[in-house]
Amino acid sequence: xxxxHQWPVAEIKAVGSPLxxxxxxxxxxxxxxxxxxxxxxxxxxxxxxxxxxxxxxxxVQLNLSASxxxxxxxxxxxxxxxxxHSGFYLCASGTGDERLFFGHGTKLSxx
Amino acid sequence: xxxxEENLQALSIQExxxxxMNCSYKTxxxxxxxxxxxxxxxxxxxxxxxxxxxxxxxGRLRATLDTSSQSSSLSITGTLATDTAVYFCATTNYxxxxxxxxxxxxxxx
Numbered sequence: 178x179x180x181x182h183q184w185p186v187a188e189i190k191a192v193g194s195p196l197x198x199x200x201x202x203x204x205x206x207x208x209x210x211x212x213x214x215x216x217x218x219x220x221x222x223x224x225x226x227x228x229x230x231x232x233x234x235x236x237v238q239l240n241l242s243a244s245x246x247x248x249x250x251x252x253x254x255x256x257x258x259x260x261x262h263s264g265f266y267l268c269a270s271g272t273g274d275e276r277l278f279f280g281h282g283t284k285l286s287x288x
Numbered sequence: 289x290x291x292x293e294e295n296l297q298a299l300s301i302q303e304x305x306x307x308x309m310n311c312s313y314k315t316x317x318x319x320x321x322x323x324x325x326x327x328x329x330x331x332x333x334x335x336x337x338x339x340x341x342x343x344x345x346x347g348r349l350r351a352t353l354d355t356s357s358q359s360s361s362l363s364i365t366g367t368l369a370t371d372t373a374v375y376f377c378a379t380t381n382y383x384x385x386x387x388x389x390x391x392x393x394x395x396x397x
Contacts, residue, residue, distance in 0.1 A: 221387040267330050273380040274319045279330030
């Protein structure tokens, strides 16, 4: 069974500071990977998806970027955080028309 | 937006009651998925229903899909306190999974 590990579990960051969130998938080779953002009490918004190493597609522009440096790793980052970046970030693996498996998420507070 | 109803709905019921949650979508899809998200956790898929299926059951869950009205429902029979969560429906379009606004279900023991 595949497992998704996200790090860190939670972050408190200052506006204007950089951010890097990570996700590692185990138990699945060449997975499709996704990043989602969820505002407190809100729905999930897909940010990026990646079908293969080195290739990332952007779904919405939130002044964030993503990279896939390894088959089992997906990174979300920005050089300058905004207040609006606060929320819950979820990494997922799978196929959109079958099933997505989600990690436990990273709670980000930007102050 | 992919969805007709954008506001998070909230339902509060007693354990043992049955409940039905609805969602409607605007664009064509061949698959509707229902996910459950417990507080502070990532969502987990409950059931997937395809456009050639009108109804799908899994344990205490029953999903329906009406492609003519572009709507889907999720019913839970004999609710338990552990069913307390936010329930989302989701549709897919070209590698993007769109989630609805969700229904916050509270089941009181």
